[in-house]
Amino acid sequence: MSQADDAGAVAIELENLSKTFPGGVRAVDGLSLKVRRGELFGFLGPNGAGKTTSIRMMVGLLRPTSGKVTIEGQPIEKAPRELHAKIGVCPQDIVVWNLLTCRENLTMMGAMYDVPAGEAKKRADALLEAMQLTDKAGALANTLSGGMKRRLNVAMALVHDPDIVVLDEPTAGLDPQSRLVVTEYIDGLRKGKDKTIILTTHQMDIADQLSDRVAIIDHGKLLQLDTPESLKDRIGKGDVLDIALMDPSKNETAIATVKKVQGVREATQVEDKVEVRALDVASKIPEILRVLEAAGVRVSDLSLRRNTLEDVFITLTGRRLRE
Amino acid sequence: MRLLAIASKFLKERMRNRNVLGMQLAFPAVFMLVFGIAFNLGGLGKNQPYDILVINEDQGTFLDFAATDYNYGEDLVEVIRSVTYENSTLPLFKLSNGTKEESRDMLMDREVACVVFIPPQFSEAMEALANTTVRRALTSLVGEGIVPPLGRPMPVEGQVDATVRIEGDPGYMGFGAAQALVRGVLDAYIRGVQASALESVLKDFPGVPVPEDPQDHILTEVESVSGTQMSTAFDYFAPGIMIFGLLLGVMSVAESLAKEVEEKTLSRLKISLMTSFDYLTGSLLSWTLFGAFQVLILFGVALAIGFNWVGGLGSLSLAIVIGCVVAISSVALGMLIAGLAKNQEQASSLATLIAVPMSFVVGVFISYPPGLFADMTGVLPWRQGLMALLKTLSYGAEVGEVLPNIIAIVIETVVLFALGLFVFSSRKMKAE
Numbered sequence: 001m002s003q004a005d006d007a008g009a010v011a012i013e014l015e016n017l018s019k020t021f022p023g024g025v026r027a028v029d030g031l032s033l034k035v036r037r038g039e040l041f042g043f044l045g046p047n048g049a050g051k052t053t054s055i056r057m058m059v060g061l062l063r064p065t066s067g068k069v070t071i072e073g074q075p076i077e078k079a080p081r082e083l084h085a086k087i088g089v090c091p092q093d094i095v096v097w098n099l100l101t102c103r104e105n106l107t108m109m110g111a112m113y114d115v116p117a118g119e120a121k122k123r124a125d126a127l128l129e130a131m132q133l134t135d136k137a138g139a140l141a142n143t144l145s146g147g148m149k150r151r152l153n154v155a156m157a158l159v160h161d162p163d164i165v166v167l168d169e170p171t172a173g174l175d176p177q178s179r180l181v182v183t184e185y186i187d188g189l190r191k192g193k194d195k196t197i198i199l200t201t202h203q204m205d206i207a208d209q210l211s212d213r214v215a216i217i218d219h220g221k222l223l224q225l226d227t228p229e230s231l232k233d234r235i236g237k238g239d240v241l242d243i244a245l246m247d248p249s250k251n252e253t254a255i256a257t258v259k260k261v262q263g264v265r266e267a268t269q270v271e272d273k274v275e276v277r278a279l280d281v282a283s284k285i286p287e288i289l290r291v292l293e294a295a296g297v298r299v300s301d302l303s304l305r306r307n308t309l310e311d312v313f314i315t316l317t318g319r320r321l322r323e
Numbered sequence: 324m325r326l327l328a329i330a331s332k333f334l335k336e337r338m339r340n341r342n343v344l345g346m347q348l349a350f351p352a353v354f355m356l357v358f359g360i361a362f363n364l365g366g367l368g369k370n371q372p373y374d375i376l377v378i379n380e381d382q383g384t385f386l387d388f389a390a391t392d393y394n395y396g397e398d399l400v401e402v403i404r405s406v407t408y409e410n411s412t413l414p415l416f417k418l419s420n421g422t423k424e425e426s427r428d429m430l431m432d433r434e435v436a437c438v439v440f441i442p443p444q445f446s447e448a449m450e451a452l453a454n455t456t457v458r459r460a461l462t463s464l465v466g467e468g469i470v471p472p473l474g475r476p477m478p479v480e481g482q483v484d485a486t487v488r489i490e491g492d493p494g495y496m497g498f499g500a501a502q503a504l505v506r507g508v509l510d511a512y513i514r515g516v517q518a519s520a521l522e523s524v525l526k527d528f529p530g531v532p533v534p535e536d537p538q539d540h541i542l543t544e545v546e547s548v549s550g551t552q553m554s555t556a557f558d559y560f561a562p563g564i565m566i567f568g569l570l571l572g573v574m575s576v577a578e579s580l581a582k583e584v585e586e587k588t589l590s591r592l593k594i595s596l597m598t599s600f601d602y603l604t605g606s607l608l609s610w611t612l613f614g615a616f617q618v619l620i621l622f623g624v625a626l627a628i629g630f631n632w633v634g635g636l637g638s639l640s641l642a643i644v645i646g647c648v649v650a651i652s653s654v655a656l657g658m659l660i661a662g663l664a665k666n667q668e669q670a671s672s673l674a675t676l677i678a679v680p681m682s683f684v685v686g687v688f689i690s691y692p693p694g695l696f697a698d699m700t701g702v703l704p705w706r707q708g709l710m711a712l713l714k715t716l717s718y719g720a721e722v723g724e725v726l727p728n729i730i731a732i733v734i735e736t737v738v739l740f741a742l743g744l745f746v747f748s749s750r751k752m753k754a755e
Contacts, residue, residue: 056755059594060594060754061590061593061594061754061755062755063754063755077754081596082596084594084595084596085595089591089594091587091590091591093587095586095587095588095590095591097332097336097588099335099339099340100332100335100336104332104335107328108332109591109595111324111325111328112328112591112592112595112596112597113595113596114324114325114596117324140339156591160595
């Protein structure tokens with residue numbers, strides 16, 4: 001256990017958490033992990049992997065079949081109500097009161113967490129501005145577009161200024177503009193306000209861009225938990241190194257030579273370039289250049305594309321995230 | 324604050340959902356309207372004889388000029404019996420058999436539209452009327468000092484008056500028409516008697532004018548039935564319809580709460596600091612306000628279509644308070660149903676399944692005789708509410724008289740609310 005995993009540094013801990021629904025469907029199977037205080041924790045998995053079930057158990061909406069959830073060291077079922085107030089949840093479904101205005105939705109949630117009315121209104125207005133909904137403050141939620149509703153859905157989790165923010169697919173189905181608004185806001189929460197954020201998403205680039213650590217789960221089990229960089233360095237077909245030769249007729253020689261470098265998983269010709277795949281390929285570039293030089297092959301250009309979490313996921317589960 | 328925020332939320336949602344709001348407010352009101360019209364206008368549309376009861380107490384008189392006993396009352400009864408619609412053989416009245424003692428019940432049961440009482444001195448008054456008519460006619464022509472050659476003594480102005488009393492329920496449209504017709508027939512009868520009395524004079528003094536105001540001796544009086552005043556069958560049904568309207572509120576509450584569960588907004592609230600008590604009391608508050616509004620509308624509609632109550636504004640205010648307490652009972656039952664139902668559809672079906680038969684059980688449409696069943700239904704606040712409303716509005720009962728009913732409603736409502744709170748909390752507010 002690292003120092004960061006000390007009890008005081010752990011916001012949420014799941015211990016051997018399982019949930020079996022009536023009918024025998026085991027949605028979560030012995031899940032154990034710790035979410036550190038102040039980190040943005042990415043929760044990745046395909047539909048039905050058990051992400052939402054895990055989150056519902058984390059926030060006390062669903063009772064586990066076995067195992068336990070602790071929030072700041074206290075079992076969730078025994079946690080005082082004040083502790084619940086430290087958590088803000090943005091559900092996967094858009095859950096808003098359609099016949100309340102955007103501002104009323106937010107102040108209503110504020111009231112539910114005992115935020116004084118004046119303060120709730122201030123926070124509501126700030127959130128509406130951050131989510132670019134200021135001009136819709138007085139509009140009924142049922143008149144908003146899907147993207148606007150989802151932004152409001154996110155804002156409703158934040159109006160009481162929680163320490164722990166749980167965002168279940170906050171960007172699902174968003175248009176690029178809305179998606180940018182939400183991701184920038186989440187990034188700002190992490191960097192500027194020292195919040196602990198748990199983020200589930202289908203969108204690998206968002207998880208990659210925002211997460212400090214990523215847990216990949218499938219069939220209710222934890223497959224991997226690490227930083228995105230580490231996962232990409234360790235798992236998958238690896239980074240892609242495109243090599244352009246001074247003399248493309250030597251591509252075959254180059255491919256045969258590069259394949260002999262330790263850690264290179266694949267070397268193929270794509271158009272008139274050689275494409276090399278290896279984990280942490282950047283660290284292997286000096287060796288690749290050395291063997292090519294030794295083989296009399298001269299390189300005119302190099303470009304590097306990093307391994308993606310999608311690749312990591314496919315390697316771990318044998319399927320794409322959206323399947 | 325949380326409680327008030329929830330109450331405010333429910334009220335805003337309700338007021339902004341115009342279609343549902345309209346339906347919820349309009350349905351009981353339309354129901355009231357239809358019942359009111361059905362009760363008040365029933366039987367109109369075609370000519371038919373009016374059932375009336377004539378109590379003839381006339382003791383007759385001795386007619387000096389004819390030297391015979393005569394009973395004008397019997398004569399009038401025959402005229403009433405034989406009068407027909409214009410250009411028709413259809414009788415205007417159908418005379419029912421009954422005694423003076425039975426007349427009140429016959430009126431209450433709507434067996435008759437009105438009761439006509441011909442007083443004991445009717446014949447004497449009629450004779451006085453005839454004499455007065457003749458004397459006034461003659462003296463207007465020749466002066467009091469001249470004794471005209473009548474061949475018999477100059478008639479003396481009679482000093483006897485009689486009042487024909489027409490009793491009925493002015494709130495019942497049948498009474499309005501029947502009493503007007505009876506008065507018309509009586510007026511025609513009086514004029515006939517006057518004309519007959521003047522016949523002999525006219526032979527000798529053609530051109531004798533018929534006195535302008537010959538009816539001094541016969542008066543008519545229309546009297547509302549004592550004790551029931553303006554009551555109609557509708558007036559007795561109206562409190563039941565109000566209870567029915569409030570029972571329909573059960574469906575709205577159950578659906579609304581179940582919708583919150585189904586749309587998962589309740590999940591958002593569950594993980595907040597909000598408690599079950601906040602949620603259900605807040606919703607109770609908003610629904611009670613709504614119920615009070617509904618009660619006012621129901622009363623408004625009832626009054627607009629002729630609902631009459633006994634006891635003035637005090638009774639009406641008391642009835643409104645009773646209605647509001649009963650509305651709380653409906654909210655509590657709605658919560659209980661929402662707690663038991665799995666989803667909105669089930670809540671709606673379950674609420675209908677309970678509320679509609681309940682309206683029959685508590686006696687909204689059926690009046691139960693005293694007995695075990697009636698006693699058993701007393702455990703239901705709507706039954707107590709109905710009894711309290713009937714006592715207040717139909718019999719003018721004061722607070723003290725309906726206090727036991729109000730206490731019973733409050734106790735039953737508290738029990739129902741506690742049950743609703745327990746079921747809703749344990750089934751909907753805890754972790755699944």
